[in-house]
Amino acid sequence: MQTEVISGEPSETDFTAVGVAQAARAMSDGDFSAEAYVEALMAQAREKSNLKAFITIDEEAVIAAARAADKARTAGASTPLLGVPLGVKDSYLTNGLRTTLGVSNLKNFIPIQDAGVVGAVKQAGAIVFGKNNLVEMSYGLTGDNGPYGQVKNPHALDRVSGGSSSGSAAAVAAGIVPAAFGGDTIGSIRVPASLCGVVGFKPTTGRWRRDGVAPISHVLDTTGVFARTVEDCELIDQIVTKTPRSAGLMRGDLKGVRFAYAPKQYLDLIDADVEARFYEVVRRLRDGGAEVIEIDFGDEFAALANTTTWNLFFRETREAIVGFLRDNGIPTSFEEIYNDLKRGLRDVWQHLVLPTGSKWLAADAYHKALTTDRPQIQRLFTEAFTKSGAEALILPTTPCTAPEIGRENEFLIGGKQVTFAALAKNTIPASGAGLPGISLPMGRVSNNLPIGLEIDAPAGGDRRLLTLARRVEALGISSL
Numbered sequence: 001m002q003t004e005v006i007s008g009e010p011s012e013t014d015f016t017a018v019g020v021a022q023a024a025r026a027m028s029d030g031d032f033s034a035e036a037y038v039e040a041l042m043a044q045a046r047e048k049s050n051l052k053a054f055i056t057i058d059e060e061a062v063i064a065a066a067r068a069a070d071k072a073r074t075a076g077a078s079t080p081l082l083g084v085p086l087g088v089k090d091s092y093l094t095n096g097l098r099t100t101l102g103v104s105n106l107k108n109f110i111p112i113q114d115a116g117v118v119g120a121v122k123q124a125g126a127i128v129f130g131k132n133n134l135v136e137m138s139y140g141l142t143g144d145n146g147p148y149g150q151v152k153n154p155h156a157l158d159r160v161s162g163g164s165s166s167g168s169a170a171a172v173a174a175g176i177v178p179a180a181f182g183g184d185t186i187g188s189i190r191v192p193a194s195l196c197g198v199v200g201f202k203p204t205t206g207r208w209r210r211d212g213v214a215p216i217s218h219v220l221d222t223t224g225v226f227a228r229t230v231e232d233c234e235l236i237d238q239i240v241t242k243t244p245r246s247a248g249l250m251r252g253d254l255k256g257v258r259f260a261y262a263p264k265q266y267l268d269l270i271d272a273d274v275e276a277r278f279y280e281v282v283r284r285l286r287d288g289g290a291e292v293i294e295i296d297f298g299d300e301f302a303a304l305a306n307t308t309t310w311n312l313f314f315r316e317t318r319e320a321i322v323g324f325l326r327d328n329g330i331p332t333s334f335e336e337i338y339n340d341l342k343r344g345l346r347d348v349w350q351h352l353v354l355p356t357g358s359k360w361l362a363a364d365a366y367h368k369a370l371t372t373d374r375p376q377i378q379r380l381f382t383e384a385f386t387k388s389g390a391e392a393l394i395l396p397t398t399p400c401t402a403p404e405i406g407r408e409n410e411f412l413i414g415g416k417q418v419t420f421a422a423l424a425k426n427t428i429p430a431s432g433a434g435l436p437g438i439s440l441p442m443g444r445v446s447n448n449l450p451i452g453l454e455i456d457a458p459a460g461g462d463r464r465l466l467t468l469a470r471r472v473e474a475l476g477i478s479s480l
């Protein structure tokens with residue numbers, strides 16, 4: 001299935017290692033067909049089905065779409081993603097393909113429309129390969145889903161994948177698809193990207209379309225993507241936002257670039273081997289010509305970012321879900337979803353998401369979070385970038401590698417006992433401020449599990465962030 005004819009000679013192609021841009025170029029050049037490509041990936045999906053990375057794959061529809069792409073190319077079509085298969089988190093509506101939001105009471109729901117991002121990549125010729133597993137209603141950081149199974153980490157099956165975009169990250173890491181869409185509210189793209197060893201891009205909040213995607217918080221939510229390379233994220237960003245490719249050649253070094261890091265805020269709770277790897281990357285950046293300086297966001301920063309972001313996360317959930325179900329004609333209700341949640345998650349909603357809950361955020365506190373606290377987080381970031389002259393902030397995406405499945409609520413980071421919420425400790429501030437961020441693999445540490453380097457940029461600086469990330473990636477930090 002993986003043997004194709006190139007220039008009249010048979011050649012073996014490892015389709016599981018091909019990226020989005022690479023696949024698009026190869027199919028355009030006639031190196032292999034879309035049908036051969038998706039058939040090979042389908043075989044990989046069947047072989048790796050124990051990962052629980054997908055909830056739904058319509059094999060016949062995928063093969064038919066690939067054949068149609070091949071015919072269109074033969075007829076002269078040349079859209080940028082023609083025939084490229086992509087995974088889609090099952091919080092995105094997909095026309096004609098089951099969408100569950102990760103809950104059992106939508107196990108038979110088939111939408112009649114696509115989410116905006118899905119429509120954009122379909123228009124560019126992409127194929128929806130399948131719907132990726134996720135934490136119920138995107139509410140969690142470990143990849144545990146009651147109805148559809150725990151998503152396992154492809155690097156160690158006894159470890160979590162991260163979440164909530166768990167299946168999307170696992171599918172890319174396992175070579176099932178070259179890229180997959182996810183969503184990020186407090187770290188749900190960047191955390192699983194770090195734990196699964198792939199690239200995960202969170203755009204500036206509001207840059208990418210969010211219509212047709214189940215929400216948590218209108219203030220914090222953003223759609224985004226997992227891929228094997230930054231180039232692939234950049235290509236998909238161009239298609240989703242309908243912006244042209246940046247002109248000019250990319251430099252092969254980091255001369256003239258200034259990065260900042262903030263150890264008091266981002267290295268205060270961290271495993272020793274992750275910290276060591278981060279400083280190894282700092283040395284590599286400096287060797288590549290970059291200036292890397294230390295900054296301090298101040299004593300109030302961490303608590304302010306953490307409290308404000310979680311407050312918005314919980315306070316906006318109910319209203320956001322009710323509106324989404326109503327506006328998209330989804331055949332269930334908030335109450336039905338709530339009643340069918342696994343017990344631990346239902347307990348969280350009972351106390352924090354329901355207006356009758358003991359920890360429901362009062363209206364005045366919610367107003368303060370929106371009008372005082374969040375703007376203060378944004379000001380602290382703006383001042384830090386301005387005063388330091390840094391183009392971007394670097395940090396370990398997660399303070400540890402993937403914890404063991406079943407021990408998510410009691411494990412150690414730097415000798416301190418924590419719960420799964422600590423996985424998002426470093427991703428939360430950029431979420432609270434709405435900044436763009438990207439997690440790049442920075443190799444594996446002592447337990448042979450991957451870990452990520454996050455790069456955050458000022459709001460709206462997505463194009464520059466992606467360019468910088470490609471230059472950092474080119475230094476080979478993924479193989480450290």
